[in-house]
Amino acid sequence: MDKSLFSEVNELSSGGNPWKHLPPLIEYKNVTVRRNDRTILDRINLTIHAGEQVAILGPNGAGKSSLLKTITREYYPLAGGQDRYVRIMGEEFWDIFELRKHLGIVSWEAPRSIFRDFTCFEIVLSGFLSSTGIWNYREITPEMQNQARQVMGFLGIAHLVERNFSEISAGETRLVLIARALVHDPQALLLDEPTSSLDPRATVELRRIMRKIATRGKSLIVITHNLSDIIPEIKRVILVADGKIVADGSKAELLKAEYLANLFGTKLEIYQRDGYYYMII
Secondary structure (H helix, E strand, O other): OOOOOOOOOHHHOOOOOOOOOOOOOOOEEEEEEEEEOOEEEEEEEEEEEOOEEEEEOOOOOHHHHHHHHHHHOOOOOOOHHOOEEEEEEEEOOOOOOHHHHOOEEEEOOOOHHHHHHOOOHHHHHHOOOOOOOOOOOOOOOOOHHHHHHHHHHHHHHHHHHHHHHOOOHHHHHHHHHHHHHOOOOOOEEEEEEEOOOOOOOHHHHHHHHHHHOOOOOOOOEEOOOOOOOOOOHHHHHHEEEEEEEEEEEHHHHHOOOHHHHHHOOOOOOOEEEOOOOEEEE
16 A cells, blocks of 8 residues: 555654644534434534544543444534534544544454454454455455554554454454554544453553554544553543533643542542653552
8 A cells, every 4th residue: 555554753753743634533513412312412512633643531431432332433522513513524424434544443242252263363354345254255455464463463463363352362352353443544643441341461561562653743632541551652631520521721730649640539649750650549
């Protein structure tokens, strides 16, 4: 592929922005979502620009994942014409399969059993097809295979090509699913609770990979309740509680004890180390 995850770094290193000519990646205006007669998102106004690195931070049940599901079209906002909409890359209406070519979305909700009959390489290739695996009737070109191997090498999981997906560790599973999301060279990567349930070693490795991806110019949106998932490259933080955006600003401004104690509803202390922020309860 002529332009990929691996070629954009050259433009970035010279001070360029490969996305500067594009409309906002995500644009919410007065977005309200109701599920089962309950408001789960309440009058959200939000713009995330192409190429931007952002963390959406809040406690469990705050509405973070609901924000993600409005992007993936699992949830739809209340109708409202020009006064209420979700636009993705400037468009309100998308074919979901076409949208997946532009956004790499990684969630851990899908059980491993969905992919158990496939190798890791086949799982990565399935990202081209928006499917759960590779089936005999779907065409896989040599270019697709080359790109899949390239992405797996970039993420340090080339050794998993022939391994069955059901046999690898939880940390390796995350990296394979990230490779699947990146294989078609999307404009943005969205990670929902990226380090949940990982042991310390796998957590450190995943955050290292997140940093590596961030330097390649992709938009990176990290949805988390874990403060230390906010890698140093992320400069903007959006705080979410009770289905509302309660603060939106720089990491230096918002990752303070007084803000986060109110957000999480408990007394806490904040400290920094090597560009990361940590909470002590």
